[in-house]
Amino acid sequence: MIETLATYFDGQSARNRTVHLRDDGDALSFSGPETPKTIWNIRGLHPIDAPTKGQPYRLTHDAKPGARLIITDEAFIQNLISHSNHLRGGYSMRDIANIFGWTVGGLGVCAALTYLAMWILPDRVAHVLPQSWREKTGTEMETTLSGGAKRCQTPAGEHALGTIVAALAEGTPSLPAVSIHVYDMPLVNAFAVSGGKIIVTRGLLDKAETAEEFTGVLAHEMGHVWHFHPEAQIVRLGGMEVLSSIFTGTNGGNATTNVAMLATVLRSSRAAEAEADQFANEALINAKIDPKGLRSFFEKIMKMEKDQGSNGAMLGEIGSIFSTHPGTEDRIKNIQLLPSGVVAKPVLTDQEWQALKKMCG
Ligand SMILES: [Zn+2]
Structure with missing residues (x-):
């Protein structure tokens, strides 16, 4: 039996909670001032990424x-990893197959079932996708969405980001690792x-x-x-199949429909928006950054949207939040x-902010 202090996130909020963690051999048990006693059996544990010396080791559970x-x-x-071999690496196809109770060999036969399961359990699947898949997919999405626009990069701008x-x-x-890319788009x-990439337009900076x-x-x-929205x-939209048709141009796809399909992929549900808002709000408060900024930007977008009438598409993701859902003022x-x-x-x-704003020249 071995004990330590660890950090726990319940997956609902960005708040980190300190817990007392114990390795019982067949299970990890933990509890803390704000965390009721929880027991995670070893079999259901999964590393988010392979353990790396000097890096925090992140685990999740079925x-x-x-x-x-x-x-x-x-x-x-x-x-922990010495007695639980499956915790040594990131997710493998075998882990995913195990989650769905199939053998790896049966996966091919069960392709249709996989598809259904992905359709039914998108949030769950989203959490277990291999990091390499996330990154590759994210890069492809970025290429498609930026549509050949120039990426803006200045040393001072990157420094400000x-x-x-x-x-x-x-x-x-626990802030997720992100890479932020600015594109010269109006x-x-x-x-x-996917994969922690955030794409920002010059229009937003303006x-x-x-x-x-x-x-x-x-x-x-x-x-x-x-x-992992x-x-x-x-x-949710059919996983690998949709992606392959977007990026390989099969099914007669062309650039325009690909972008339209991606826009559908990215259109977030109201629940997802509320989760992202809550995360943002807590992260800002934790960092002592005034959340009035988030509020006033939302107000600005709402006004823009009213001014533009039904042309909400011009506002992209941010606008769609407001155009498709009621209750914006509550938000x-x-x-x-x-x-x-x-x-x-x-x-x-002020100097850093101006440098960021001028990133696209
Ligand atoms: Zn959003």
């Missing part, structure tokens, strides 16, 4: 695919694609008046990354501000 247990105690990790991510990560150490748009507004939108997109949406009202007594920290200096 019983709660969105939850994360993060262990930094090297001795504890070594002991890094500063924002670091400020958010300081408040929320639409006001931001979207998260529209944002303060670094806090921009940071609010980024934090919202990070919420989608955290919850892009992956879940892809799976804005749901944004919690900093607790009283907490002084907001400016996320960027």
Whole structure:
């Protein structure tokens, strides 16, 4: 029996909870001030990525695919993987097959069932997709969605983006790893694609008046990354099959329909938007970044949308949230501000913010 302190995320909120963790050989049990006693059997445990020396080791469990247990105690990790071989690597096809109760050999025969299962269980499947698949798919989505637009990169702009991510990560150490790419596109748009990539347009940088507004939108997109929403949406639409037709151009697809299909893939549900909002709000508060920025940017978009009438498509992902769902004002009202007594920290200096805004020239 070996014990340590670890960090637990329940998969519902971005809040990290310290737990007392014990390895009982056939199960991990943990509890903490805000976490009732939980027992995860070893068989149902899965590493998010292979254990790497010096890196926090992240685990999830079949019983709660969105939850994360993060262990930094090297001795504890070594002991755990020494008696549980399946925890040594990322997800394999065998793990996925095990989850669905099939043998790897039977997968081919069960292709139709796989398809159905993916359709029925997209959120669950989204959490178990191999990282290599996420990254490859994300790169392909980025290429398609950016449609040949120039990627804007300046040292000062990249530095400012890094500063924002670091400020958010300081408040929320479990912040998912993201890469943020800015494209010279006029639409006001931001979207998260598979594999932790966030794509931002020049239109969005132009529209944002303060670094806090921009940071609010980024934090919202990070919420989608955290919850694996892009992956879940892809799976929901039929997983690999849809993707292969998008990217290989089979089924007579052309560039326009591919973009339209991707737009459908990325259109988030109202529930997903609420989850991303909640994540953003907590991440901003944790980092002492004023959530008024997120609120005022949402208000701006709402106004833009009213002005543009039905032309909500111009607003991309952000706009679609507002055009397709009622209750926008509630959403804005749901944004919690900093607790009283907490002084907001400016996320960027004025100079850094201007450098970011000018990234596309
Ligand atoms: Zn969203």
